[in-house]
Amino acid sequence: MKLALILNVIDPKIGGVMIMGDRGTGKSTTIRAIADLLPKIEVVEDDVFNSHISDYELMGESIKEKIDKGQNINSILIKVPMIDLPLGATEDRVCGTIDIEKALTEGIKTFEPGLLAKANRGILYVDEVNLLDDHLVDILLDSAASGWNTVEREGISIRHPARFVLVGSGNPEEGELRPQLLDRFGMHAEIRTVKQPSLRVQIVEQRSKFDSNPYECLNEFEAEQEKLKRSIIEAQSILSNVSIDYDLRVKISEVCGELDVDGLRGDIVTNRAAKAFAAYNSKDQVEISDIKQVIALCLRHRLRKDPLETIDSGFKVKKVFENIFGSS
Template identity: 80%
Template sequence: MKLALILNVIDPRIGGVMIMGDRGTGKSTTIRAIADLLPEIEIVQDDLFNSHISDYELMSDDVKNKIQEGVSLETTFVNVPMIDLPLGATEDRVCGTIDIEKALTEGIKTFEPGLLAKAHRGILYVDEVNLLDDHLVDVLLDSAASGWNTVEREGISMRHPSRFVLVGSGNPEEGELRPQLLDRFGMHAEIRTVKEPNLRVQIVEQRSSFDENPDACLQEFQDKQERLKNVIINAQKKLIEVSIDYDLRIKISEICGLLDVDGLRGDIVTNRAAKAFAAYKGKDLVDIEDVKQVITLCLRHRLRKDPLETVDSGSKVQQVVNKILGN
């Protein structure tokens, strides 16, 4: 789970992560904690969409126009947005809405930003994503894939950039996600309740010490946190230099073919995740071990479900990986 989140932070193009697991296993806690590891981002001051000052793909049309007109823009640094999407949210709350009254009375196109605008260049977290209305999940996944959100209301159209890491969590007992929606998440992690008594005691003790004195607990792990933050920042910078050999790409696609994975998303995500993992480890070239570390996370949710199958999808992926890449 932690590795999937870190890799998505290093390369948001991986396409987010779906985390399924038992109740009370720390899914939400871990997801919300990832925001503390991210460096601040530079945004155009007073912009509704966290626009980037120089990257055209990450700026709103309004900012683009101002830059083309030669207007000098002020910038400011903010924490990476971490937006929670509540289960009861309406489509207008998620996508934003156009103020029709103002448009009709004053002739001004005024956009009220939604959660997709606030999450731009950050993380959008949906707890219990398997309970979210299907049409809202479709909207989220389309925005995550295209990087843009378009709002059409009463003949008025408005669009803005919406690049974010989509993170969903859920409990399998409350229902599965439709396969075609599950396929749109880049990675999938499964969490099980810890059975080892010593580890359970360690978790309980850490939780108790945090409850008693949160500041002291945060201070205790401050150095580790800073080290990990620096590793992630360096990996983000290094990612562009990392390459993956043609032979290894062939083997990844061979694995996807043998597992009968529909479409090519599995191949693309595995390549991106392997490069992000190599960057995380400070390497310039992806090797077999890097692929082995990430491939199960990238493919386990893309296999066709057979109700009579007793083998776990993760084990099935591992068997084919060992056959093609060696033990």
């Protein structure tokens, strides 16, 4: 779970992560903590879309117009936005809405931004995503894939950047996502309750320690947290220089073909995730060991479900990987 989150932060184009697991296993806590590992971002002051100061792809239309007119723009540093999407959210709340009354009476296009606007350049977290309306999940996945959100009402259209890491979590007991929606998530992690008594005690003690004195606990892990933060920033900076040999790309596609994975998303995401993992380990060339670490996370949720099969899909992916790449 932690690895999938870190890799998505290094390369948001991986396409987000779906985390399924037993209740009380710390899914939400871990997801909300990832925002603290990210460096602050520079945004245009008083801009609802967290527009980038120089990248056109990450700017709202009004900022582009100001730049084209040569107007001065002030910027500020903010923490990476971490937006929670509530289960009862409406489409207008998610996408934003156009004030039709103002448009008709005053002839002004007034856009009330939604959660997708606030999540631009940040993380959008959907707890219990398997209970969310399929139509809304579709909208979220479309925006996450394209990086844009378009709102159209009564012939008026507004488009704004919506680049975010989509993170969903849920409990499989409450139902699974439809396969075509699940396939749209880049990675999938499964969390099980810890069975080892000594580890359970360690977790309980750590939690009690945090409850009694949170600041002391945060200080204790500050150095470790800073080290992880530096690793992520370094990986982001060298990611574009990481390459993957043609032979390895062919073998990744061979694994996808052997597992009968529909479409090409599995191949694309595995290539991206392997590069991100190599960058995370300060390498500029992807090795077989890098692919081995990420391939189950990228493919386990794309396999066709056989109701009579008891084998774990992650184990199946690893078995096929070893057959094709060798058990090195």
